[in-house]
Amino acid sequence: MTTSNDVILSGRGVTRVFGYGKKKVVAVNKVDFDFKKGEIVSIVGESGSGKSTLAKMILGLLNLTEGQIYYKGAPRDISTHKKRKEYWKSIQAIFQDPYSSYNIFTKVDSILLDCIKMKWGKDLAKEKKIELMSQACSFVNLEYDELANKYPFELSGGQMQRLMIARIFLLKPEVLIADEPTSMIDACSRSTILDMLLKLRDEINMTIVFITHDIGLAYYVSDSIYVMKDGVFVEKGNADDIILNPKADYTRRLINDVPKIYEKWDLSSA
Amino acid sequence: MGKTILKVKDLRTKYVTRYKESVYAVDGVSLELEEGKSLGIAGESGCGKSTLALSLMGYYFTPLHYISGTIEIDGKIVTDMKPDDVRKNILGTEIAYIPQAAMNALNPTQKIINFIEDVVRAHYPKKSKKDIYDLACERFESLNLSREILGKYPVELSGGMKQRTVIAISTILSPKVLIADEPTSALDVSSQKVVIKMLKNLMEREIVKSMIFITHELPLLYNVTDDIMVMYAGQIVEKGTAEEVVFDPLHPYSKALMNSMIVPEAGMKDVKLTPIPGVPPSLKNPPPGCRFAERCKHASSTCKTEKIPEVYTEDGRMYRCLLTRDQLKGGKE
Numbered sequence: 001m002t003t004s005n006d007v008i009l010s011g012r013g014v015t016r017v018f019g020y021g022k023k024k025v026v027a028v029n030k031v032d033f034d035f036k037k038g039e040i041v042s043i044v045g046e047s048g049s050g051k052s053t054l055a056k057m058i059l060g061l062l063n064l065t066e067g068q069i070y071y072k073g074a075p076r077d078i079s080t081h082k083k084r085k086e087y088w089k090s091i092q093a094i095f096q097d098p099y100s101s102y103n104i105f106t107k108v109d110s111i112l113l114d115c116i117k118m119k120w121g122k123d124l125a126k127e128k129k130i131e132l133m134s135q136a137c138s139f140v141n142l143e144y145d146e147l148a149n150k151y152p153f154e155l156s157g158g159q160m161q162r163l164m165i166a167r168i169f170l171l172k173p174e175v176l177i178a179d180e181p182t183s184m185i186d187a188c189s190r191s192t193i194l195d196m197l198l199k200l201r202d203e204i205n206m207t208i209v210f211i212t213h214d215i216g217l218a219y220y221v222s223d224s225i226y227v228m229k230d231g232v233f234v235e236k237g238n239a240d241d242i243i244l245n246p247k248a249d250y251t252r253r254l255i256n257d258v259p260k261i262y263e264k265w266d267l268s269s270a
Numbered sequence: 271m272g273k274t275i276l277k278v279k280d281l282r283t284k285y286v287t288r289y290k291e292s293v294y295a296v297d298g299v300s301l302e303l304e305e306g307k308s309l310g311i312a313g314e315s316g317c318g319k320s321t322l323a324l325s326l327m328g329y330y331f332t333p334l335h336y337i338s339g340t341i342e343i344d345g346k347i348v349t350d351m352k353p354d355d356v357r358k359n360i361l362g363t364e365i366a367y368i369p370q371a372a373m374n375a376l377n378p379t380q381k382i383i384n385f386i387e388d389v390v391r392a393h394y395p396k397k398s399k400k401d402i403y404d405l406a407c408e409r410f411e412s413l414n415l416s417r418e419i420l421g422k423y424p425v426e427l428s429g430g431m432k433q434r435t436v437i438a439i440s441t442i443l444s445p446k447v448l449i450a451d452e453p454t455s456a457l458d459v460s461s462q463k464v465v466i467k468m469l470k471n472l473m474e475r476e477i478v479k480s481m482i483f484i485t486h487e488l489p490l491l492y493n494v495t496d497d498i499m500v501m502y503a504g505q506i507v508e509k510g511t512a513e514e515v516v517f518d519p520l521h522p523y524s525k526a527l528m529n530s531m532i533v534p535e536a537g538m539k540d541v542k543l544t545p546i547p548g549v550p551p552s553l554k555n556p557p558p559g560c561r562f563a564e565r566c567k568h569a570s571s572t573c574k575t576e577k578i579p580e581v582y583t584e585d586g587r588m589y590r591c592l593l594t595r596d597q598l599k600g601g602k603e
Contacts, residue, residue: 046461191532216533219534220539253460261531267470
């Protein structure tokens with residue numbers, strides 16, 4: 001359900017090599033991608049297929065060995081710290097481990113205060129700040145008054161991850177990279193998190209890049225799926241096409257690996 | 271009907287915090303496990319699944335304390351034994367446990383064979399190194415693991431391989447009951463499948479007689495185990511065969527839980543996942559009535575005050591709710 005078809009983020013020949021000589025590892029090998037505005041894209045692959053390396057390169061946390069990433073049609077420029085900060089206003093991330101996303105020495109609302117400072121500057125009335133924060137908390141079904149005086153260890157994993165989404169709601173970036181946001185959470189909170197991502201997309205018309213190893217989750221949330229293996233995309237396209245008639249053997253294997261309910265789960269190929 | 275191998279009656283255990291508060295994490299759990307059967311325990315984080323697993327071993331260490339109930343493994347009543355006897359005669363040989371973070375269970379400075387020596391020597395102190403090596407080789411090869419792993423350090427193995435190695439180590443003495451506590455939650459789907467295949471292999475070769483599998487992934491549980499128990503806030507709320515619990519859940523909580531399943535099959539896109547509102551109750555002073563009442567849409571005022579009995583149906587199912595079976599009909603909500 002894309003509202004407009006313009007491409008917001010794209011990459012051409014994106015490559016990352018770790019090490020050199022005998023220990024050279026090509027983690028991401030000349031991949032091309034086009035992420036449209038308001039689209040949820042999933043990148044699916046096994047551990048070690050290069051999904052997270054690609055995510056880090058899109059975020060600007062890792063340098064590209066070769067290739068170029070284009071943001072809104074123009075090559076992105078993150079050569080200085082100032083430009084990089086500007087870039088991060090429009091591209092944000094949620095990571096896998098909610099426990100390490102927080103500073104354990106500060107109260108949890110500091111994470112929201114930092115976002116407000118980043119977006120609205122330092123001089124904002126206290127009432128306005130609190131209003132913004134409670135708005136963001138109610139978006140993710142949390143009570144600001146309950147949270148405000150807590151430290152990260154007092155929250156459950158699901159609550160922490162929801163607060164990370166509240167952060168995204170405040171910043172309203174154009175692109176969100178969700179790097180396995182649900183892999184450390186149990187199945188009940190997982191559906192809450194996924195629904196919130198869908199709600200974010202509907203509300204802010206945000207592009208979400210959802211990185212996961214579970215093709216079932218990818219199918220549930222996304223419009224299109226990129227299947228990654230050993231640093232290259234083996235298959236990309238519409239979510240329905242890929243799940244219901246996969247072309248690559250690797251995609252078929254990934255679908256087979258997920259336990260099913262209505263079909264028999266074939267263990268023999270493992 | 272096979273022989274009942276594990277029999278637990280009204281088991282209650284608690285955690286005592288630093289401030290002397292008691293958290294009743296397992297509150298009146300009864301279960302029976304037959305030879306050759308596998309039992310799955312499902313539930314959300316914090317419902318007491320892992321505490322139940324630790325309690326079943328009968329070896330308690332602070333902050334976990336035993337309150338009441340009996341555990342009987344193959345005729346031996348574990349809860350009457352001294353802790354030292356439990357460690358020497360029960361752990362490893364009768365019941366074995368695979369922890370969730372099995373990857374952190376391996377000391378990085380030791381070779382894999384050393385862990386196996388530790389386990390075997392704890393029960394047979396006189397066994398020679400050669401015998402242990404032969405036993406390990408035979409076992410590893412029967413489980414499709416290469417014998418070269420024995421000489422390796424844990425850092426040389428991948429996540430899935432470490433998990434499989436840990437399973438092989440903990441079942442080296444062929445325990446009667448294996449408790450697998452979320453063995454695959456840290457792995458990707460492809461390694462998960464390999465681990466599950468190995469667990470099934472263990473059962474088929476009768477290296478372990480029966481298995482208790484704990485997870486929050488219902489599709490996985492459905493494919494692995496014969497029976498499923500659903501746990502909520504320290505109590506078992508429903509019990510039945512895997513087929514029955516997944517396709518015809520009775521308790522309102524199980525129904526809500528079935529709504530959080532995601533499988534890559536046609537029609538998944540149109541399914542609306544409905545999260546359960548609210549949070550589970552604090553187990554420090556659990557509510558007197560139904561523990562799910564606060565989050566349940568069928569709840570009435572009596573639900574919150576009255577003690578809820580376990581209802582056994584004619585076809586061998588159990589649920590813990592005041593509603594009758596006819597009122598609970600209707601599959602997923």
